[in-house]
Amino acid sequence: MNAHDTHSPMARVLGTQWERLHPTLRVHHRGGSVREVGTMDVEFPRWMAPLLWMLRWLGALVHRAQAQVHTVVDKRSCDGRQSFDRTLTYADGQVLRFNSTWVAEPGGRLVEYVKPWLALELSPVVQGDALHCEGVCFLLGTGRWCVRLSERWLLGHTIIHEQALDAQRYAMDFRMVHPWFGQVFRYAGTFATDATVAERP
Known part of the structure; x- marks a missing residue:
């Protein structure tokens, strides 16, 4: 691993699998600063709206559901943590933001925090040169008061798949599938990484 990769939670969790990942996805997940621009389709059943x-x-x-939502993702690494600042701009100009932080926890666990007390544990694996992640559980609380909750039965099983399209673009697909209600949420799209930004220390 180079200096950027050692600051990447994904690289630390994948270990020897990291080098098998497509170079475009390694840029996507590397440490340092990365800006990515693309469009996403956001979809979910109408009855999911209140939740x-x-x-x-x-x-x-x-x-809010819509096809082809313009999306910018700014990522930064600090102290072994990687922040994702996502800005979605809808066709009528409404802007929604969804931010989270990835941390490589002890035991080779990748955890995505949306609040210091609310997170999703993920299990990533390289398939071919693509990346496949599945949700393990929700984490509620902090420290010794942290409780692990089944994500499959609460909101549905989380599945994330990322596939490189070329030297600068990749496709991502995030789904939540409930064992009773089927797919309850999905966002998927295509992004381009900004190699210039990615190379900054």
Whole structure:
């Protein structure tokens, strides 16, 4: 790993699998500063809207569906943590933001925090040269008061797949699939990484 990669939670969790990941996805997940620009389709059943409004209040996901939402993601690394600042601009000009922080926790665990006391544990694996992540559980609380909750039965099983398209672009697909209700949320799109920004220390 180079100096940027050692600051990447994903690289630390993947370990020897990191080098098998497509170079475009390594730029996407590397440490340092990266800006990515693309469009996302956001979709969910209408009956999910009230729950998504509540999750939005907690800082998780977005509560408005639309195709081809212009999206900018700014990522920064500091002290082993990687922050994702996502800005979605809808066709009528409304702007929604969804920010989170990834941390490589002890035991090779990747955890995405939306609040210091609310997070999702993920299990990433490299398939071919693509990246596949699945949710393990929700974490509620902090320290010894942290409780692990089944994400599959609460909101649905989280599945994230990322596939490189070329030397600068990749496609991502984030889904939540409930065992009873089927797919309850999805956002998916195509992004381009800014190599110039990515190379800054």
